[in-house]
Amino acid sequence: MTEIRLYNTAAREKQVFHPLTPGDVRIYVCGPTVYDRAHLGNARPVIVFDLLYRLLRHVHGAEAVTYARNFTDVDDRINETAQKRRAAGAPGTLEDLIRDRSDETIGWYHDDMDALGALRPDHEPRATEYIGAMVAMIADLVDRGHAYVAEGHVLFAVESYKDYGRLSGRTVEDMIAGARVEVAPYKRNPMDFVLWKPSDDELPGWDSPWGRGRPGWHIECSAMSAELLGQSFDIHGGGIDLAFPHHENEIAQSCCAHPEGHFAQIWMHNEMLMVEGRKMSKSLGNFFTVRDLLDQGIRGEVIRYVFLSTHYRKPMDWTAEKAAEAEAVLRKWYEAVDGVAAEIPQEVVVPLADDLNGHGALTAMHALYRDGRFAHLAGAMQLLGLLGAAVPDWAGTQVDLAVSDLIETLLAERAEARKARDFARADALRDGFAAAGVVVKDTAGGAEWELAPGFDRAALEALR
Numbered sequence: 463m464t465e466i467r468l469y470n471t472a473a474r475e476k477q478v479f480h481p482l483t484p485g486d487v488r489i490y491v492c493g494p495t496v497y498d499r500a501h502l503g504n505a506r507p508v509i510v511f512d513l514l515y516r517l518l519r520h521v522h523g524a525e526a527v528t529y530a531r532n533f534t535d536v537d538d539r540i541n542e543t544a545q546k547r548r549a550a551g552a553p554g555t556l557e558d559l560i561r562d563r564s565d566e567t568i569g570w571y572h573d574d575m576d577a578l579g580a581l582r583p584d585h586e587p588r589a590t591e592y593i594g595a596m597v598a599m600i601a602d603l604v605d606r607g608h609a610y611v612a613e614g615h616v617l618f619a620v621e622s623y624k625d626y627g628r629l630s631g632r633t634v635e636d637m638i639a640g641a642r643v644e645v646a647p648y649k650r651n652p653m654d655f656v657l658w659k660p661s662d663d664e665l666p667g668w669d670s671p672w673g674r675g676r677p678g679w680h681i682e683c684s685a686m687s688a689e690l691l692g693q694s695f696d697i698h699g700g701g702i703d704l705a706f707p708h709h710e711n712e713i714a715q716s717c718c719a720h721p722e723g724h725f726a727q728i729w730m731h732n733e734m735l736m737v738e739g740r741k742m743s744k745s746l747g748n749f750f751t752v753r754d755l756l757d758q759g760i761r762g763e764v765i766r767y768v769f770l771s772t773h774y775r776k777p778m779d780w781t782a783e784k785a786a787e788a789e790a791v792l793r794k795w796y797e798a799v800d801g802v803a804a805e806i807p808q809e810v811v812v813p814l815a816d817d818l819n820g821h822g823a824l825t826a827m828h829a830l831y832r833d834g835r836f837a838h839l840a841g842a843m844q845l846l847g848l849l850g851a852a853v854p855d856w857a858g859t860q861v862d863l864a865v866s867d868l869i870e871t872l873l874a875e876r877a878e879a880r881k882a883r884d885f886a887r888a889d890a891l892r893d894g895f896a897a898a899g900v901v902v903k904d905t906a907g908g909a910e911w912e913l914a915p916g917f918d919r920a921a922l923e924a925l926r
């Protein structure tokens with residue numbers, strides 16, 4: 463079996479991955495808060511952990527891997543949209559409208575992430591379906607002396623957990639100095655965080671021993687991961703922006719509520735998609751959505767390729783050049799693997815097994831293409847999620863706008879050359895089109911063209 467090594471944030475080194483239970487690999491990844499369309503940055507963890515999921519399925523067997531990723535559907539921004547809709551006369555109760563907004567956003571999320579070739583996780587729990595488990599876990603934390611009740615809130619007492627801060631390597635004092643913590647008079651320590659808080663009568667709430675209220679964000683993941691994967695599981699993932707405080711808080715809650723469990727063995731974090739040196743984020747307003755790109759005609763496979771070409775632990779930018787380059791490579795590859803039976807080559811598994819080195823895998827795939835090993839190229843493309851059951855319909859002889867513009871320009875130039883009796887240029891263009899795989903037919907209405915299966919974009923561009 464291929465040995466997989468993964469960088470564990472908690473250990474600050476790459477470690478050989480051994481499942482806690484052979485044949486039963488369990489991963490949990492923090493999913494989106496479903497208040498609006500996903501931006502391109504939100505797609506990065508989806509693609510990174512989809513690649514991990516695919517690799518684990520390949521190495522350990524598809525049946526052996528369980529992947530859970532939650533939907534956070536308790537959120538003020540969801541409530542706000544519902545309230546606005548109700549104020550604008552939308553039918554239904556506020557609860558219905560909240561549910562509609564979550565459903566709508568989850569539908570978009572599925573459409574967008576499916577377009578990026580991401581497999582759906584085995585479990586996609588919604589927070590609102592696990593409130594009972596959260597209440598039970600919070601009650602347990604109170605009983606064990608790790609949480610206290612104050613003014614209708616339940617707070618986790620960070621001083622009750624000696625390892626608090628270990629994941630991110632900070633002490634509680636560092637955190638207080640560095641963080642913008644919400645200061646509230648009822649907190650014993652400024653770093654104490656909310657497990658449960660009261661709800662306005664207006665807004666959704668659930669009954670609990672501490673009154674009608676709702677859970678804090680961090681407890682959601684602790685409760686859902688334990689319900690679905692158990693108190694000890696293999697890998698926990700998310701963006702590096704979640705390491706503190708979200709993951710630190712998840713660890714504190716889970717380890718204190720389940721001292722006999724070990725929670726996650728390996729913590730994996732993807733680096734951020736950046737825009738001019740800053741994290742792409744909703745709050746900074748420097749974002750565009752996955753849907754924006756798809757609507758501009760950028761294919762999901764192209765977006766995926768661009769993400770895979772940078773190591774997941776490095777920050778990256780999105781650029782039009784990267785997308786154009788990815789598209790050119792994929793067109794070439796799709797044409798080569800069309801109808802070819804796929805076989806996964808070890809030289810692509812090896813870089814992936816070394817902490818998901820996607821760039822290394824793509825480099826190996828360029829070599830497979832050069833060597834004409836198309837069955838292996840097809841297998842590698844499947845493993846990386848760049849190829850499904852068949853090549854996508856946009857590949858092969860389909861043309862993009864840049865290509866069709868160039869052909870039209872060159873055809874106009876050929877007509878000019880003929881008119882000016884510059885036969886040398888006209889003939890060079892005719893021969894050049896033929897060599898590039900552009901079939902030109904002169905008709906009464908002007909020149910018509912189509913791309914032959916061996917279309918060579920570089921040869922066409924050389925005619926300019």
Ligand SMILES: Nc1ncnc2c1ncn2[C@@H]1O[C@H](COP(=O)(O)OP(=O)(O)OP(=O)(O)O)[C@@H](O)[C@H]1O
Pocket residue numbers: 492493494495496502503504505506507700701702703704732733734735736741742743744745
């Ligand atoms: N710029 C980014 N690059 C990579 N991953 C990101 C980026 N922004 C958010 N993520 C990740 O997206 C996932 C979903 O996060 P979440 O729903 O909390 O995002 P959000 O609140 O909509 O985003 P934002 O951080 O823009 O407010 C998390 O794993 C988070 O780490």
Ligand SMILES: [Zn+2]
Pocket residue numbers: 491492493683708712
């Ligand atoms: Zn989480």
